[in-house]
Amino acid sequence: MTTAPAEVDERQPPTELFRHLRSGPTGLRSREAARRLTVYGPNELSRRQTRHWPRQLLAQFTQPLAVLLMVAAVLAWFGHTVALAAAVVAVILLNAGFAFVQEQQAERAVEALAAFLPMSARVLRDGELVEAPARELVPGDVIEVTEGDRVCADARLIEGAVAVDLSALNGESAPAVRTADGDLVPGPLLEARELVFSGTSCTAGQARAVVTHTGMHTEIGRIAALSQRGRVEASPLERQVRRATWIIAAAAVAAGVAFLPIGVLAGLGWAAAISFAIGLIVANVPEGLLPTITLALAAGVRELARAGAVVKRLSAVETLGSTTVICTDKTGTLTENRMRVTQLWLPGGEQDAAARALALAAATCTTAHAADRGDPTELALLRLAAERGVPVDAAARDAARTALYAFDPRTKRMSTVTGDRLYTKGAPESVLPLCTRVLDAGGIAELTEAVRAEATATVDRYARAGLRVLAVAQRVASAGLLAAGRENAEAGLTLLGLVAMVDPPRAAVPAAVADAHRAGIRVHVITGDYGPTAATIAAEVGIGDGHQRVVTGAELDAMGDADLDRLLGDGQEIVFARSSPEGKLRICEALRSEGHIVAMTGDGVNDAPALRRADIGVAMGRSGTDVAREAATMVLTDDNFATIVRAIEAGRRVFDNVRKFVLYIFAHAVPEVVPFLIFALSGGAVPLPLTVLQILAIDLGTETLPALALGRERAEPGLMARPPRSPKAGVIDRRLLWRAWGLLGVTSAILVTAGFFWSLWRAGWQPGAALSGADYDRATTMTFAGIVACQIGTAFAARTDYASLRSIGVFSNRLLLGGIAFELVFAAVLIYLPPLQAVFGTAALGGAELAFLAPFPLLVWGVDELYRAWLRRRGSRTAHQEAPSCESSTS
Structure with missing residues (x-):
């Protein structure tokens, strides 16, 4: 072509x-x-190709944990443990199905673009x-x-x-x-x-x-x-989860490989040693992690959709929570994208009759219709007349009109004739020289130099305030004279006054900007509009803290990269006026190079490149163009800037909740691994306290619903009063691992191991002695049930990262209560139904065993509650230093 x-x-x-x-x-x-x-x-725009579903589905099977589980399934197959291999394959398919379906649903939500x-x-x-x-x-x-x-x-x-x-x-x-x-x-x-x-x-x-x-x-x-240039980059959460899964996979493989020779040297056969290695791998791999993260993000997507934001990529929810800078357009984003009259100047001072005459003349001198998407200035004049009690019906206006002198770009004015009356509106420098008289409090009078000077000074004052000013005048003469030609008709006019208007800010924007500032987020304005006008709007909504720095497109083009980096690095909020698409893109890239997570808002075609390049592109759904919506990651269906701040809060809460259920899931790795270590280190003298299928029942059965409920936990106090977390702060950090493995995990492992040995002691077992099948099944069931009991305590402990459980309400998360109820029912079914007892190697527990297990949840939660109370006593400053990614102002 x-x-x-x-x-x-x-x-x-x-x-x-x-x-x-x-x-x-x-x-x-x-x-x-x-x-x-x-x-x-053809005269049409080619669109960026969407991802093909086969590739998306295949990607779900190349995740590190999926690959690791495949290895475990292959080992189980060669070890002639077919049931175990089938169970692991089912886990892989379940994870992939969850992730794929949720991604597809999120993409389809924005496919119907005109x-x-x-x-x-x-x-x-x-x-x-x-x-x-x-x-x-x-x-x-x-x-x-x-x-x-x-x-x-x-x-x-x-x-x-x-x-x-x-x-x-x-x-x-x-x-x-x-x-x-x-x-x-x-x-x-x-x-x-x-x-x-x-x-x-x-x-x-x-x-x-x-x-x-x-x-x-x-x-x-x-x-x-x-x-459409470039490729979509992974979000912070995607990068962190990928890194964490590789670490988990490496640790699981290392543990399996390291303990395989230990098992053989301890007297286990190769088949038993391989089974033992598979058990270690399965115990270390949090099978529910990926689907739980996917479902938590999907819940965030649905919540944002109800609030007016459609997210095209699941991970974008979390990216919003990482936002450090918002780069926002002005027209249609901060403002309503419609003009509104804010000031009237009347030669004789403010009088109702004179104001109505001015409004009627201005509205009559229009061609717009109130229901049309016509000239925003003329629509504003029609609204002014209606507000002043002299509404102008567009159809009647057009029918009564006898002549129309259309807007002339050279003279910057237009006039209409209705019978013996001509109405004129236009730029003050165009209309004022044609006026010889003025309508004041006493009627029509000569236009004196003093009044002319006052009008000129008023025009200058309004212009400095960023307002658009029109002068309105009229003339009464014979219909024939007024229709004879423009040059003769537009002479000897009577000045009625001045109309000043502005594209007003959206009502919710000032509060949203204040919330963003409270959350430590900077807001820059990037617009193609006139600098003083943009600066005025920025000041009205609270951007710049009253000290607006305006940088024009020409000034930006003249800046080198180092100068731009210094400008953006001084912490001041800036108004970039008369910007080009390349300029927007350059600002976005400069901010990202400094490590910022950038949210770019906009609705025009000129916003599309930067929307595409930003960490999170936010397009307007009502007034925005399809090109912008195609390039963006999130579309605001209500075109409300305040929705962005709500989305940032939701993103922060999602990240915190991801940490909560990661903590919950990781905490059970220790009590799942310790039984295998006891078995291996004893050389088989101690029977295996837990079977691989029981581990899978925990990880995919009893664990999943409480973890999902933690993903819906409401925000801790002070969520939006803390600064944005560092993009380098991972989901998994030292303090999380300490709580999961060193505190909750060790506590649970001690309790679970005690329950197992107590069951063996009651059966009369001695080290190295044979154990009947029924007694062994009851002992492993105690281990299984002990882990379930500890999960309940861990779930309540994981609900807060720093605050006390009482501060958010012990029973406020009803989903968690339902998840725990399901967990107990699920465990009871596996323990007490004979068909499932044969599959999972469980046995019915009596009253004594249940009484032994009853304190486990309280003990696990109590240890963590004491730890968090100790942190609070140390003071919020110390706690913040220990956990920069999960700060809270609660004390």
């Missing part, structure tokens, strides 16, 4: 451009358009204006653009003038004027006064244009291609 469209100089005069495109003012013939469609391809380009366009074919599919436009076509249309391709105006909403490309909230006879001004293409671009919307006017670029050769196509 040719790349000829990219070589067109769209800024050359129309006659030369037509010659270059081999076209003319009447457009192309249908046969020529069809030929060019074959050469240039095409970004409009479906059809008005185009000249064979000299006639026809409706044609937008995807069939080609370079050289002549299209017509009118108010309310979305531009279908990059084009050069050849007649007429339009106002276009470029916010999707440059972030500016105010429409830009484009005219066919605009002066050729050097500078960026987006600022060219004669060009319109694919994906932008026409808010006023009518024009014809010749298409210069289509599809991926347009500006929107260039940005879309830029946003």
